[in-house]
Amino acid sequence: MRFSRLLRSQFVPKHNPVYDKDIKLLEDFLISKPNILVLTGAGISTESGIPDYRSEGVGLYARTNHKPIQHIEFLRSGPTRQRYWARNFVGWPKFSSTKPNDTHIALARFQSEGRIQGIVTQNVDKLHTKAGAKDVIELHGSGYKVICLNCDYSVDRHEFQEELNSLNPEFKDAPDMIRPDGDVDIPQDYIENFKIPPCPKCGFHLKPEIVFFGDNVPRERHRIIAEMINKSDGLLVVGSSLLVFSGYRMVLQTKELNLPVALVNIGATRADPLADIKLDAKCGDVIPKLFCFK
Known part of the structure; x- marks a missing residue:
């Protein structure tokens, strides 16, 4: 059990202890604003063993030279799609078996x-x-669904894994290192012969229902989130540096309505100057302890 906790914590950056008075401050804020909307980022999942991109010393950028896949590269390049799906295939069993934390x-x-x-x-x-949790809005989509880039075909990622497995049985022993989107790093010689099925409906390219870097969040998703902010008492951001604009945009929308923003994150965030409350702390040291004070 202790070894398992150490493995899960390897992607959590160095952090300071949090004091009860700070947790109580956030709890009082939530009690006074019972209709708060919550935005979460990669920092909430590092304690489950999924790394983020930017954390000092332990994030993907700090540990490798690889950058996340760009949307335009996936669209234009067959080798890029082959490399992505080969790595995603190898990483999927570990990624999909990850469990929620406290x-x-x-x-x-x-x-x-x-x-x-x-x-x-x-x-x-x-x-x-x-x-x-119910009716979670996945701002950047989900790794659990595969879609066609040309038609309305979609398939569950587990089912797609079985198809990839039947086409690429030799990949079962490929070494890997998990990444935030379920992608992994594997040797090039495992990639060059990887086979990807086309869309069975129209024959075009398949991709996970993830908003890759350089792509746009669907307008309807933005509209739904804007409505949620309009009906809220404010915003609580947990585990995000907010360097990606789609998340930071939610903070700006909240402040435009003169609503409060609270932040819980290890290290600085893009929205620190706008925050009404900021706890520089590990999510797991704060959120599970809320509403436990007598």
């Missing part, structure tokens, strides 16, 4: 108790849903 579970409980309005996440790992 923060995911606590937020799901807060939602069921009516303490928060809802959850929007920048993550594609489905850990909020696994924890029991």
Whole structure:
């Protein structure tokens, strides 16, 4: 058990302890604003063993030279699609078996108790849903669904994995290192012969329902989130540096309505100057302890 916790914590950056008075400050804020909308980022899932991109010393950028896949590269390049799907195939069993941590579970409980309005996440790992949260808005899509880039075909990622497995049985022993979107790093010689099935409906390219870097969040998703902000008492951001504009945009929309913003994140965020409350702390040291004070 202790070894398992150490493995899960390897992607959590160095952080300071949090004090009860700070947790109580955030709890009082949530009590006074019972219709708060929650936005979560990669920092909430590092404690489940999924790394983020930017954390100092432990994020993907700090540990490798690889950058996340760009949308335009996936569209234009057959070798890029081959490389992506080969790595995603190898990483999928580990990525899909990841379990929610205490923060995911606590937020799901807060939602069921009516303490928060809802959850929007920048993550594609489905850990909020696994924890029991309902109607989670996945800002950047989900790694659990595969879509066609040309028609309306879609397939569950588990089912697609079986098809990839039947086409590429030699890949079962490929070494890997998991990445935030379920992609992994594997040797080039495992990639060059990887086979990808075309869309069975129109024959075009398939991709995960993830908003890759350089792509746009669907307008309808932005509209739904804007409505949620309009109906909220404010915004709580958990585990995000907000360097990606789609998340930071939610903070700007909230402040335009003169609503408060609270942040819980290890290190600085893009929205620190706009925050009404900021806790520089690990999510798991704060969120699960809320509403436990007597």
